[in-house]
Amino acid sequence: xxxENPNAIGDSAGNPNNDGTITAVSEGxxxxxxxxxxxxxxxxxxxxxxxxxxxxxxxxxxPQSPEYVEGVIxxxxxxxxxxxxxxRFSMGELKDSSDARIIVVEVANRVIGFTVDRxxxxxxxxxxxxxxxxxxxxxxxxxxxxxxxKLNDRLLIMLNLEKLFADYDMDELEQVTKNAA
Amino acid sequence: xxxxxxxxxxxxxxxxxxxxxxxxxxxxxVRLESSSESEHADLCNSCFRALHTIKGAASFLGLTxxxxxxxxxxxCLNCLRKGEIQMTPDVMDALLRSADIVRDQIEALSNGExxxxxxxxxxDTLHALASGDDTAATDESSDPATIAIPQADELPGxxxxxxxxxxxxxxxxxIDLQDYSKQLDEVFDKIGNDGTxxxxxxxLEEIADNMxxxxxxxxxxxxxxxxxxxxxxxxxxxxxxxxxxDETVIRLKAAKxxxxxxxxxxxxxxxxNWPLDTFIERTNTLCDHKPLxxxxxxxxxxxxxxxxILDKVVTAEADATPTEAPAPVEESETDQPITETKATxxxxxxxxxxxxxxxxxxxxxxxxxxxxxxxxxSLLNLVGQLVLNKNRVLALTRTLKDANTSNExxxxxxxxxxxxxxxxxxxxxxxxxxxxxxxxxxxxRYPRVxxxxxxxxxxxxxxxxxxKETEVDKSxxxxxxxxxxxxxxxxxxxxxxxxxxxxTNSKPxxxxxxxxxxxxxxxxxVAIKDDGKGLDREVIGNKALERGLTTPEQLAQLSDNDxxxxxxxxxxxxxxxxxxxxGRGVGMDVVRTNINKLxxxxxISSKKGKGTTIEILIPLTVAIMPAMVVGVGNHTYSIPLxxxxxxxxxxxxxxxxxxxxxxxxxxxxxxxLLNMRNRLxxxxxxxxxxxxxxxAVGGQSAGLVVDSLIGQQEIVIKPxxxxxxxxxxxxxxxxxxxxxxxxxxxxxxxxxxxxxLGQEKAAA
Numbered sequence: 001x002x003x004e005n006p007n008a009i010g011d012s013a014g015n016p017n018n019d020g021t022i023t024a025v026s027e028g029x030x031x032x033x034x035x036x037x038x039x040x041x042x043x044x045x046x047x048x049x050x051x052x053x054x055x056x057x058x059x060x061x062x063p064q065s066p067e068y069v070e071g072v073i074x075x076x077x078x079x080x081x082x083x084x085x086x087x088r089f090s091m092g093e094l095k096d097s098s099d100a101r102i103i104v105v106e107v108a109n110r111v112i113g114f115t116v117d118r119x120x121x122x123x124x125x126x127x128x129x130x131x132x133x134x135x136x137x138x139x140x141x142x143x144x145x146x147x148x149x150k151l152n153d154r155l156l157i158m159l160n161l162e163k164l165f166a167d168y169d170m171d172e173l174e175q176v177t178k179n180a181a
Numbered sequence: 182x183x184x185x186x187x188x189x190x191x192x193x194x195x196x197x198x199x200x201x202x203x204x205x206x207x208x209x210x211v212r213l214e215s216s217s218e219s220e221h222a223d224l225c226n227s228c229f230r231a232l233h234t235i236k237g238a239a240s241f242l243g244l245t246x247x248x249x250x251x252x253x254x255x256x257c258l259n260c261l262r263k264g265e266i267q268m269t270p271d272v273m274d275a276l277l278r279s280a281d282i283v284r285d286q287i288e289a290l291s292n293g294e295x296x297x298x299x300x301x302x303x304x305d306t307l308h309a310l311a312s313g314d315d316t317a318a319t320d321e322s323s324d325p326a327t328i329a330i331p332q333a334d335e336l337p338g339x340x341x342x343x344x345x346x347x348x349x350x351x352x353x354x355x356i357d358l359q360d361y362s363k364q365l366d367e368v369f370d371k372i373g374n375d376g377t378x379x380x381x382x383x384x385l386e387e388i389a390d391n392m393x394x395x396x397x398x399x400x401x402x403x404x405x406x407x408x409x410x411x412x413x414x415x416x417x418x419x420x421x422x423x424x425x426x427d428e429t430v431i432r433l434k435a436a437k438x439x440x441x442x443x444x445x446x447x448x449x450x451x452x453x454n455w456p457l458d459t460f461i462e463r464t465n466t467l468c469d470h471k472p473l474x475x476x477x478x479x480x481x482x483x484x485x486x487x488x489x490i491l492d493k494v495v496t497a498e499a500d501a502t503p504t505e506a507p508a509p510v511e512e513s514e515t516d517q518p519i520t521e522t523k524a525t526x527x528x529x530x531x532x533x534x535x536x537x538x539x540x541x542x543x544x545x546x547x548x549x550x551x552x553x554x555x556x557x558x559s560l561l562n563l564v565g566q567l568v569l570n571k572n573r574v575l576a577l578t579r580t581l582k583d584a585n586t587s588n589e590x591x592x593x594x595x596x597x598x599x600x601x602x603x604x605x606x607x608x609x610x611x612x613x614x615x616x617x618x619x620x621x622x623x624x625x626r627y628p629r630v631x632x633x634x635x636x637x638x639x640x641x642x643x644x645x646x647x648x649k650e651t652e653v654d655k656s657x658x659x660x661x662x663x664x665x666x667x668x669x670x671x672x673x674x675x676x677x678x679x680x681x682x683x684x685t686n687s688k689p690x691x692x693x694x695x696x697x698x699x700x701x702x703x704x705x706x707v708a709i710k711d712d713g714k715g716l717d718r719e720v721i722g723n724k725a726l727e728r729g730l731t732t733p734e735q736l737a738q739l740s741d742n743d744x745x746x747x748x749x750x751x752x753x754x755x756x757x758x759x760x761x762x763x764g765r766g767v768g769m770d771v772v773r774t775n776i777n778k779l780x781x782x783x784x785i786s787s788k789k790g791k792g793t794t795i796e797i798l799i800p801l802t803v804a805i806m807p808a809m810v811v812g813v814g815n816h817t818y819s820i821p822l823x824x825x826x827x828x829x830x831x832x833x834x835x836x837x838x839x840x841x842x843x844x845x846x847x848x849x850x851x852x853x854l855l856n857m858r859n860r861l862x863x864x865x866x867x868x869x870x871x872x873x874x875x876x877a878v879g880g881q882s883a884g885l886v887v888d889s890l891i892g893q894q895e896i897v898i899k900p901x902x903x904x905x906x907x908x909x910x911x912x913x914x915x916x917x918x919x920x921x922x923x924x925x926x927x928x929x930x931x932x933x934x935x936x937x938l939g940q941e942k943a944a945a
Contacts, residue, residue, distance in 0.1 A: 058920075058921050058922075060816070060914070060921060060922035060923065060924065061816065062901070062906045062909055062911070062924065063860075063861040063862050063863070063909050063924075064861075064862070064908055064909035064910070065905055065906050065907075065908065065909060066905060069905045069906065071922075072901070072906055072914060072922050072924075073922065074916045074920055074921065074922050077562070077565070077566050077569075077899075077916065078899070079899045079900075079901060079914045079916075079922055080903070081903045081905040081906045083905065110903060112903070112905075
């Protein structure tokens with residue numbers, strides 16, 4: 001039996017929970033985010049869903065997996081898939097990959113890595129400045145967007161990791177039918 | 182008490198133990214039904230004990246649902262044991278169902294739910310079965326007590342006063358005590374010897390632990406105190422100074438003598454109560470490793486009686502009665518007349534066999550500890566990592582060698598690496614061995630399955646089991662459970678004919694299904710053989726044509742065994758009607774899928790009218806295995822060595838094209854070739870397509886065309902189970918010497934593709 005009261009902890013850290021989503025937050029609550037750049041956009045995910053951020057490493061291609069699956073990596077003995085976010089969002093190829101990183105997240109009990117052009121910073125923003133996703137957004141389906149954070153000089157697209165990594169069924173189905181055809 | 186309040190470790194122990202007991206109960210019940218007179222009593226008692234232990238532990242943990250239900254079943258079993266009701270299939274059905282219910286309850290508990298109440302109708306049935314004799318049962322159980330009263334004056338001690346529900350069990354508890362007492366004798370021999378003392382102390386502690394439960398049952402303080410003393414001695418004797426050992430041992434013997442004495446009296450429904458204070462006090466002094474006064478230590482001359490008198494446990498004159506009894510070692514002889522006065526002769530016979538069987542068995546029983554599976558898993562995982570690291574070190578050694586800077590340091594390093602390799606191999610084998618379990622764990626369930634089917638279909642089937650002691654990896658065992666049930670069901674339901682049909686075909690009325698297992702190299706071979714009607718090539722062939730699985734021309738060319746393979750196709754069933762048991766065509770598909778997952782193969786042979794044999798060949802373990810690493814395009818892939826037959830270099834003149842499918846002539850056979858570069862969408866390389874790795878699984882073979890061979894390696898299989906990476910022809914991935922991930926080719930999946938290709942081509 002642990003000494004601490006789990007409820008008390010839950011209350012004090014009522015911001016993002018670690019399943020990759022940002023829960024409905026009360027007014028003025030602080031969100032802790034990791035921001036990164038893919039293509040021309042700046043994205044953010046809750047820091048609690050991020051397990052680690054790695055430099056680019058050897059990624060083993062997995063034939064006959066969806067196109068945006070970059071492959072698998074060896075994460076200290078565990079094999080996890082890596083998603084190419086550029087391909088996932090149908091952006092062009094990255095020219096200079098010197099700053100590229102693999103962000104490893106845990107979403108709905110799956111550990112998944114995804115590649116980003118570069119990682120910006122860890123930041124806290126108030127939930128007050130987060131707007132619901134706009135109806136039309138550049139290249140990304142609004143389904144994957146939790147909200148948009150308006151910072152002084154820039155906009156942060158807050159990703160809904162759970163949705164982003166959960167809709168593989170459809171894509172996979174397409175892939176399979178394409179292969180069969 | 183709710184589940185949360187319960188001590189989790191106690192509950193866990195209960196669940197594990199109860200799970201095992203239920204398994205045993207199940208198989209004993211099935212054996213009971215067909216048992217001979219002589220076995221009947223033993224089996225009944227064994228069932229009764231199992232159920233009773235569950236009930237006892239459940240009531241201790243406050244699991245009322247389990248207790249109530251187990252009690253009802255126990256009542257019924259008790260009547261059976263006493264011969265008040267006859268063993269009929271109905272009784273057996275009710276009892277087997279009860280075992281199922283208790284199993285469900287335990288399962289619910291282990292899932293963290295509350296145990297469901299036992300179904301009322303079954304409880305009623307059980308009561309009804311037992312009730313006709315219910316009153317008689319109570320009468321009889323109180324009988325020994327009433328008989329004992331007239332003797333009360335002559336016997337020492339007080340009349341044993343136990344609640345009615347315990348009276349039935351006295352007999353068992355006494356047997357327990359006798360068993361333990363026998364074990365004690367062996368321990369005493371060892372404890373006197375410096376070399377074996379430590380080991381003996383551990384055993385003694387265990388015995389004391391077990392005994393205390395039994396002592397608690399009788400609610401006798403005197404007995405409990407003595408047993409506790411045993412435990413105390415056990416925990417301290419290891420560090421006992423040399424000059425005190427003898428004194429301690431004689432006290433151990435005295436304690437055993439007291440226990441035996443008590444046991445004897447309990448058999449007569451009497452309880453002894455000794456004034457133990459001095460005995461306990463002096464023994465405790467010894468346990469603190471302080472000597473006793475000289476006169477106490479010497480005076481008894483190593484005589485137990487003398488010692489007990491000195492310690493004022495028994496008085497000199499009362500002593501007269503026990504001294505008549507011979508020394509404690511022969512105690513068991515005197516036990517028999519006692520049991521005779523109380524119980525039926527057959528129970529006596531059983532006492533004897535029990536005690537005798539227990540004694541020699543004890544010597545060979547290996548000491549075991551329970552370990553959580555998760556700990557073994559993490560151990561295996563670590564070993565897996567180590568194997569990968571070892572591979573890496575070996576790779577570095579090779580680089581060093583190639584660098585050709587031979588000096589002493591280099592040689593030392595190579596030597597050390599070689600040693601590491603050897604030790605790793607041993608460690609790996611040892612760890613894998615901890616995960617091995619006998620197939621009996623599975624096989625023992627099946628008599629029940631067959632019995633139920635036989636009863637439902639009114640057939641007569643005898644299940645013979647051979648080689649159930651064969652050990653396989655735990656994960657293999659788990660994966661094998663479902664396939665075997667399906668095959669056995671099929672054999673019993675479709676294979677074995679109805680008794681009248683069998684007789685008209687001049688076969689014995691009782692059908693026989695043989696389930697056997699044996700080791701074959703690094704594989705285990707499990708065979709299920711029945712003497713039923715066999716498979717009908719024509720019926721299966723026609724069904725396959727109907728379902729478009731083959732063409733008439735192809736069919737004509739297939740061997741019998743290949744035709745029989747069609748029964749593994751999903752949805753394939755030749756049964757005219759779907760029964761409760763089988764006929765939906767799902768089962769055999771499950772069989773194939775699970776066996777494939779284990780990298781195993783399956784073969785059917787059958788003779789119409791004679792019977793069918795299904796053979797399964799599975800590797801002993803699935804976690805670590807040797808593999809051939811090959812290069813395809815710019816990447817490397819692993820192929821499990823166990824599916825590789827040979828590796829050849831086909832010359833251009835050997836390769837032909839048949840219906841668009843590349844084939845090669847290999848000696849007398851024609852082998853379909855599979856270009857891995859195309860299959861894996863790899864880029865072409867110079868000097869490609871050089872080797873054909875000939876693989877075979879389950880009678881099918883093909884040549885996998887690869888660009889280069891890299892070498893043989895121990896690989897540790899990691900699952901490739903994320904939805905993103907599933908779907909390709911891979912059974913998993915492994916980590917290479919340089920830390921890079923290497924995919925393991927799923928040979929079965931690849932071969933499936935070739936046959937499909939062939940069929941599509943043929944159909945077009």
